[in-house]
Amino acid sequence: MKMLINGELRDKKAKIEVINPYDNKLIDKVPEGSKEDVMDAIKAAKNAKKTMNDLSSRKIYEILFKISLKLKDNIDNFAELITLETGKPIKDSKEEIKRSIQTIELSAEESKRVYGETVPMDATIGGKGFIGFTIKIPLGVIGAITPFNYPINLALHKIAPAIATKNTIVIKPSSQAPLSLLKLGELFNEFLPPGAINIVTGSGGIIGDEIVKNTDVDKISFTGSVKTGISISKRAGLKKLTMELGGNDPLIVLNDADIEEAVLAATRGSYLFSGQVCIAVKRIILQNSIADDFLQKFVKKTRQLKVGDPMDPKTDIGPLIDENSAINVEKRVNNALKDGAELLCGGKRKANFYMPTVLDNVTSKMELVQEETFGPISPIIRVKDIDEALKVANDTKYGLQSGIFTQSIKNALKAAEKLDTGSVLINKQPTFRTDNMPFGGFKMSGIGKEGIKYAVEDMTKTKLVVINSN
Numbered sequence: 001m002k003m004l005i006n007g008e009l010r011d012k013k014a015k016i017e018v019i020n021p022y023d024n025k026l027i028d029k030v031p032e033g034s035k036e037d038v039m040d041a042i043k044a045a046k047n048a049k050k051t052m053n054d055l056s057s058r059k060i061y062e063i064l065f066k067i068s069l070k071l072k073d074n075i076d077n078f079a080e081l082i083t084l085e086t087g088k089p090i091k092d093s094k095e096e097i098k099r100s101i102q103t104i105e106l107s108a109e110e111s112k113r114v115y116g117e118t119v120p121m122d123a124t125i126g127g128k129g130f131i132g133f134t135i136k137i138p139l140g141v142i143g144a145i146t147p148f149n150y151p152i153n154l155a156l157h158k159i160a161p162a163i164a165t166k167n168t169i170v171i172k173p174s175s176q177a178p179l180s181l182l183k184l185g186e187l188f189n190e191f192l193p194p195g196a197i198n199i200v201t202g203s204g205g206i207i208g209d210e211i212v213k214n215t216d217v218d219k220i221s222f223t224g225s226v227k228t229g230i231s232i233s234k235r236a237g238l239k240k241l242t243m244e245l246g247g248n249d250p251l252i253v254l255n256d257a258d259i260e261e262a263v264l265a266a267t268r269g270s271y272l273f274s275g276q277v278c279i280a281v282k283r284i285i286l287q288n289s290i291a292d293d294f295l296q297k298f299v300k301k302t303r304q305l306k307v308g309d310p311m312d313p314k315t316d317i318g319p320l321i322d323e324n325s326a327i328n329v330e331k332r333v334n335n336a337l338k339d340g341a342e343l344l345c346g347g348k349r350k351a352n353f354y355m356p357t358v359l360d361n362v363t364s365k366m367e368l369v370q371e372e373t374f375g376p377i378s379p380i381i382r383v384k385d386i387d388e389a390l391k392v393a394n395d396t397k398y399g400l401q402s403g404i405f406t407q408s409i410k411n412a413l414k415a416a417e418k419l420d421t422g423s424v425l426i427n428k429q430p431t432f433r434t435d436n437m438p439f440g441g442f443k444m445s446g447i448g449k450e451g452i453k454y455a456v457e458d459m460t461k462t463k464l465v466v467i468n469s470n
Contacts, residue, residue, distance in 0.1 A: 001178070003031050003201055004185040006044035007194025010037065016175050016201060021087035021319040021352050022310055030178050033202030038170070038210045041198035045141045045168035046216045048195030052166045053138060055193075057112050060164060063191045064108035068101050070187055075101075078152060078180055080311075085177040086148055087319040087352070088273050089310045100153045103435045106452040107160035114165060114460060121466065129470035136460040139240065140218040142169040143211035145204070147223050148177035148321055149276050155181050157435070158221040159188070159197065161455035170198045170217065172207045176321055204228070212236050219459065223278075226397075226444050242448030242458060244440060246372045247400030249430035250283045250393040252415065254386060255290045257405035261427065263294060265405070266378065267301045269429030271356050274317055275376040276325075279401045279431050283362075283369050285381045285389045295360065295380065299344050302356045302378070317376055319352035326354045329375030333357060336368040336379070346376075364395045372398065386411050390418045399442035401430035421445075 002009035012031035020027050031037075055063075071078065078100075079093035088096070119132035144158040151173060162169045173181040178201045185199040200207050211217055212232050219240040222232055229245040251269060253262045269281035286294055310318035320326045330349045336359055337343060346357030354375050362369060362379040369379050383389045386406075393402055402421040406412055412426045422441040425432055433439060440449040448458060 001028055001030050001182040003033055003037065004182065004189055004197065004199040005037065005041045006198065007189060009186075012037070016178075018085055018177070018179055019322070020084055021321050024352070027084050028179055030182065030201045033200045033207050035206055035210055037202070038172075038200045038207045039214070041170045041200050042141060042211070042214050042216050044195035045170050045198055048168045048193055049138070049140055051193040052168055052196055055166060057114065060111040060166060061108045064104050064111060064160065064163060066191055067188060068104040068108065070190075071097065071101050071104065071184075078183065081180045081183060082151060082177075083310050085179050086151065086321060087310050089315045089318050091313055091315075092273060096150055096153050099435055100156050103153060103156045103452065104160050106436055107164040107456070110161070110452050110456045111164035114456065116462070119464065129468065131467040131469055132464060134462050134464050136165075137463055138166045139459055139461055140167060141216055142167050142219050142221060142459060143214075143217040144169060144171040144221045145208050145211065145224065146171065146173050146181070148174035149273060149278075151177045151180045152184055153435075154223050155184070157450045157452075157455060161452055161459055163188075163192065163196065164452075165456055165459045167459055168196050168198075170200065170211055172200055172202070172204070172211060175201065175203070209235075221450075221455075229446060240458060242440070242450065242455070243446040244278065244400075244450065245444060245446040246398060247278045247430075247441060247445050248282045248369065248372050248396045248398035249279055249401050249403070249421070250285050251281045251429055252285045252386075252389045252393060252402070252404040253287065253290065253294055254389070254404070254406040254408070254411060255287045256407045256411070257290070258407065258427070259290060259294055259297065262405040263297045263301055265403070265429040266298055267305075269403070269431040270378045271302070271305060271317060271376045272431055274320055274354070276320060276374045277431060278372075279433060281378070281403070281429055281431060282373060283379050283381055283393070285383055285392050287386075287389065288382050288384055291380070291382050295344065295358070298378070299358050302345055302358055305356050307353065307355065317353075317356055320354060320375060321352075323352050325374060326352050329354045329373060329377060332368045332371075332373050333359065333377060336362060336366045339363075339366055341366065341368075341379070364392055370396065386414065390415060394418070394420045397444040400445040401425065401441070403428055403430040403432075422449075
């Protein structure tokens with residue numbers, strides 16, 4: 001596949017190989033873009049700003065709606081490409097595309113609701129006789145950098161709101177999974193002016209660095225690691241920033257919880273896409289009195305998961321994105337076992353696969369739970385009461401989402417108040433996300449919010465108009 005710059009597909013002699021994580025076979029090669037390529041893309045995006053701004057909101061709505069219909073006609077093709085390049089089970093890849101269609105539809109609707117407001121000028125001294133109102137105008141060029149785990153939907157949370165607000169965009173996909181986004185770019189390019197959307201593949205140190213530093217880029221939207229996020233914030237200059245930098249999401253289960261529901265939620269939340277999800281359940285915090293009952297049921301559910309070929313519709317657990325990722329998970333589990341954790345099931349690696357694993361007697365000080373571990377791991381931390389549970393849940397540098405299972409409204413409200421996360425889910429795992437909700441964390445989990453309405457707001461700037469009617 002080729003890069004998309006100024007409405008044209010561009011190839012290069014230098015290539016990046018895209019490998020199937022399941023069998024380590026070559027799927028395709030993409031161009032290894034240069035600094036000149038990304039500068040051309042930014043220039044094209046800058047030049048396309050006027051053309052985009054001249055389009056009516058109605059026209060933008062129609063374009064996005066047509067794109068959503070085109071994607072709907074190609075669900076299977078896009079889902080298969082996601083599974084090939086990421087190892088995500090095909091049933092989950094199809095869900096990603098269905099959500100992606102909805103993300104575009106929501107953006108189409110929001111394109112017609114970019115409102116300003118009236119300002120009561122006469123509420124202040126000297127304001128009588130003046131009429132004031134605000135209008136929302138596009139920021140300009142949006143720079144986006146996306147990860148491998150949701151290569152279509154996470155990208156669309158940047159692309160679709162940008163187009164809805166008549167911005168242009170330059171996006172760098174993950175080098176491990178660029179194919180589905182390049183294919184999506186071709187679809188967008190059918191309906192948008194040249195330069196409105198540009199996709200440049202290549203090294204983050206070259207492509208990403210230029211997007212971040214270039215003064216013609218007005219906003220950076222980044223999903224990735226804390227380390228890279230901090231680097232971006234230091235180098236971006238006077239740009240708006242939205243950064244989702246991962247999570248260490250806790251799921252608390254209290255003694256008054258519906259245990260069966262909590263077990264189902266923990267299973268889904270811990271092992272979705274082999275745990276390679278920023279809002280996956282990374283820690284399960286159990287009140288002592290129900291811990292043994294929960295674990296008996298949870299280990300049974302974990303052992304029932306089907307591990308294997310991600311193209312098989314029955315597969316629950318596919319490979320991690322590469323062998324180094326699987327080795328890293330293996331090391332953290334082994335270190336936890338050396339430090340006193342107890343292995344209840346799993347704990348084995350084969351090439352890129354790591355078996356679904358439950359570890360009991362984990363403590364908050366172990367690296368396994370202090371850092372974000374991207375793997376199918378369920379660390380169990382036992383606590384005596386809700387106060388200890390909340391303290392343990394907050395004992396992390398991350399604060400993306402959290403969940404608690406309880407039948408007590410008092411406990412639920414206490415958790416909602418005390419949990420230091422961007423979202424608190426009551427009787428639901430923190431892996432839950434809808435595409436219209438405000439999404440973004442506290443602490444080192446990032447800054448700003450995604451979710452279509454909130455992204456639209458952040459991709460505009462406010463202009464005040466004052467009329468002297470005296």
